[in-house]
Amino acid sequence: MLCGTMEKADRKRLFVSALLGVCLSMVFSFRYVMPKIQSTSFWARNLERVQQWLGGYGLVWSLIGVLLAAFAYITLTNMARKKEPFRVGLGIISVVFSTLNVFGLLMYHLDDLPFFEFASWGLATVCLIAGWATLFYLLAYWFLRGLDSIHTPSRQGKERPNWFVSLFENHPWRVSFCVILLCWLPWVAAYYPASMDWDVYRQLCSALSLGKFARSNHDPFFASYVLTVFYRIGVKLGSENLGIFLFVLLRDLVMAGIYACCVHQMRKAELRTGVCLLVLAFFAVTPVWGAYAKHAFKDSLAAATFCAYVISLVTLVLRARKQAVTWGDCISGCIITAATALLRNNPIYAIVPATGLLVVYLLCKKVHFLKCATLLLGVLIYFAFNHYIFTYGNVTPGSQKEALSLFFQQTARTVKYHGDEITPEEKESIHAYLDYNTMAQLYDPVLSDPIKDRCKEDKNGEDAKKNYFKAWASMFFKYPDTYIESAVGGSYGYYAFTPKLPDGAGNQNSGMTIFNWIRVNWFIEKHGFDFHYIEPLEPAREALHAWARIWENIPVLSLTNSIASYTWAAVLIGYHFLRKKRYDALIPVLAIGIMALTCVASPVNDSFRYYSPAAAAVPALLPLLGRKEKPASADNTQPTDAAE
Numbered sequence: 001m002l003c004g005t006m007e008k009a010d011r012k013r014l015f016v017s018a019l020l021g022v023c024l025s026m027v028f029s030f031r032y033v034m035p036k037i038q039s040t041s042f043w044a045r046n047l048e049r050v051q052q053w054l055g056g057y058g059l060v061w062s063l064i065g066v067l068l069a070a071f072a073y074i075t076l077t078n079m080a081r082k083k084e085p086f087r088v089g090l091g092i093i094s095v096v097f098s099t100l101n102v103f104g105l106l107m108y109h110l111d112d113l114p115f116f117e118f119a120s121w122g123l124a125t126v127c128l129i130a131g132w133a134t135l136f137y138l139l140a141y142w143f144l145r146g147l148d149s150i151h152t153p154s155r156q157g158k159e160r161p162n163w164f165v166s167l168f169e170n171h172p173w174r175v176s177f178c179v180i181l182l183c184w185l186p187w188v189a190a191y192y193p194a195s196m197d198w199d200v201y202r203q204l205c206s207a208l209s210l211g212k213f214a215r216s217n218h219d220p221f222f223a224s225y226v227l228t229v230f231y232r233i234g235v236k237l238g239s240e241n242l243g244i245f246l247f248v249l250l251r252d253l254v255m256a257g258i259y260a261c262c263v264h265q266m267r268k269a270e271l272r273t274g275v276c277l278l279v280l281a282f283f284a285v286t287p288v289w290g291a292y293a294k295h296a297f298k299d300s301l302a303a304a305t306f307c308a309y310v311i312s313l314v315t316l317v318l319r320a321r322k323q324a325v326t327w328g329d330c331i332s333g334c335i336i337t338a339a340t341a342l343l344r345n346n347p348i349y350a351i352v353p354a355t356g357l358l359v360v361y362l363l364c365k366k367v368h369f370l371k372c373a374t375l376l377l378g379v380l381i382y383f384a385f386n387h388y389i390f391t392y393g394n395v396t397p398g399s400q401k402e403a404l405s406l407f408f409q410q411t412a413r414t415v416k417y418h419g420d421e422i423t424p425e426e427k428e429s430i431h432a433y434l435d436y437n438t439m440a441q442l443y444d445p446v447l448s449d450p451i452k453d454r455c456k457e458d459k460n461g462e463d464a465k466k467n468y469f470k471a472w473a474s475m476f477f478k479y480p481d482t483y484i485e486s487a488v489g490g491s492y493g494y495y496a497f498t499p500k501l502p503d504g505a506g507n508q509n510s511g512m513t514i515f516n517w518i519r520v521n522w523f524i525e526k527h528g529f530d531f532h533y534i535e536p537l538e539p540a541r542e543a544l545h546a547w548a549r550i551w552e553n554i555p556v557l558s559l560t561n562s563i564a565s566y567t568w569a570a571v572l573i574g575y576h577f578l579r580k581k582r583y584d585a586l587i588p589v590l591a592i593g594i595m596a597l598t599c600v601a602s603p604v605n606d607s608f609r610y611y612s613p614a615a616a617a618v619p620a621l622l623p624l625l626g627r628k629e630k631p632a633s634a635d636n637t638q639p640t641d642a643a644e
Contacts, residue, residue, distance in 0.1 A: 518531050
């Protein structure tokens with residue numbers, strides 16, 4: 001009887017899996033863009049729309065359906081054997097993911113959320129959300145299983161590792177540092193002195209007090225000043241190129257050291273050697289990090305320093321668990337915090353709450369008050385430095401309009417699609433702060449620069465700003481669907497698995513664009529800079545660029561080029577900590593989450609250079625998955641390897 005019951009359950013599981021395979025393949029093959037409906041009959045019109053949505057014809061999609069069915073069957077069978085209950089928290093995360101993912105896909109393909117207008121689209125959207133939620137739940141099950149088994153297994157009875165693995169296990173930092181530099185070397189050499197975009201020239205002009213960009217904190221003045229120090233060294237040595245190259249070389253040594261520390265900390269936390277080597281390969285082989293190693297812009301070092309900041313948070317949490325926090329931990333944490341904040345403008349929004357929560361946690365763990373105050377000193381250094389340069393250094397603060405892009409885009413979209421319905425009073429309030437007359441023509445769903453660059457905040461002041469926000473609020477209640485479409489259209493790349501935006505979208509910032517140029521003619525003509533590549537190395541540069549494009553189209557590997565992969569990996573790691581009641585581990589997760597949210601509110605959609613600090617820091621969370629350890633005895637203040 002028991003055997004019969006099991007066979008019945010297995011047949012039911014087979015049927016459900018087969019059904020899921022077909023449904024999930026339909027979700028994957030759903031066609032968002034379609035020709036105009038020709039039928040006039042209600043039923044014929046809706047059936048024709050359904051027919052146009054279905055794009056699963058042919059052998060390929062049939063095979064995909066079979067593979068999805070097999071995956072579903074294996075997962076459901078494993079859940080049944082492990083007696084895994086349905087987890088409500090994971091279910092909620094799955095629905096949130098699928099909703100955002102479907103909204104992002106709709107905005108990418110249609111620049112519209114049509115379920116606000118058509119009932120048939122509403123039903124299709126619900127079906128798509130259900131499909132993506134199911135798939136996410138099944139994938140998340142295995143991801144979380146992987147987190148549970150990430151510790152190093154016993155080697156008893158197993159063969160000794162090969163020479164490289166043995167060398168890595170004995171010297172994880174040194175090996176990681178050398179491997180990362182070796183893999184970056186072709187990029188750095190081929191692009192001598194460095195690739196340079198508009199931002200690099202603007203930083204030089206800022207610190208050198210040249211032209212309209214003189215003495216501005218739009219790009220962090222500290223980062224601009226450091227770059228300029230090396231530029232001046234190069235000028236004294238007779239070569240602008242050499243100065244920039246020296247900056248890139250020293251910076252890359254620091255970056256490689258930080259990423260090697262990330263791998264080293266994982267090894268000390270006794271995570272599987274294979275996982276540690278995968279993270280090493282992530283930093284060394286993934287083209288974007290090599291491409292960032294050859295670029296002179298502020299984002300390369302900012303990504304590494306934010307990773308270092310998360311590493312310091314993780315280290316302090318691990319030390320506090322063992323009651324082994326040292327002065328060295330706190331002093332290094334202070335220095336890293338200050339450097340992270342000074343090298344990029346947006347990390348401070350993550351640093352303040354994360355550092356504050358960490359200090360409260362350490363105080364609860366009875367860490368000495370002065371040690372905790374040392375951590376806060378890093379935040380104070382940032383504010384003190386900015387106060388000094390704004391008050392005594394004749395440096396202009398960055399504009400607030402960068403943070404208002406979301407609101408500006410919502411207004412611009414409303415003007416474009418509902419301009420004839422906006423009242424004269426609303427038009428006047430908008431035009432006093434923005435350029436109402438050009439909004440409809442200039443509105444770009446993935447880039448706010450055309451709108452925000454015409455902001456009149458310096459001309460008309462705070463009253464115009466207040467009146468603008470009154471108009472914004474009044475229109476929100478009249479056009480909530482348009483506001484939602486604008487918000488999703490300007491941010492979906494940070495949380496939805498959408499196709500790549502075209503090259504050049506978002507002022508060359510979209511996706512993981514590999515910056516290849518060195519000469520920005522406007523600055524060269526105005527200020528006489530003379531940077532140039534070595535001409536015979538052009539074939540090598542073209543080959544590296546082609547290699548990066550190949551990587552973008554290799555299944556699985558291409559996920560490293562999808563920002564959403566990092567976002568949802570961090571969410572699931574945070575959920576894992578929450579489920580395991582490791583609440584202290586949520587502090588570094590919070591820091592990464594806030595960094596991701598600053599990107600959502602940023603002027604550009606799907607910009608990896610904005611998101612790169614969060615992407616680089618996600619692997620730094622993994623040491624927190626190490627085995628739970630008991631506090632050290634009162635007389636044992638020395639940390640063990642697992643806490644380093």
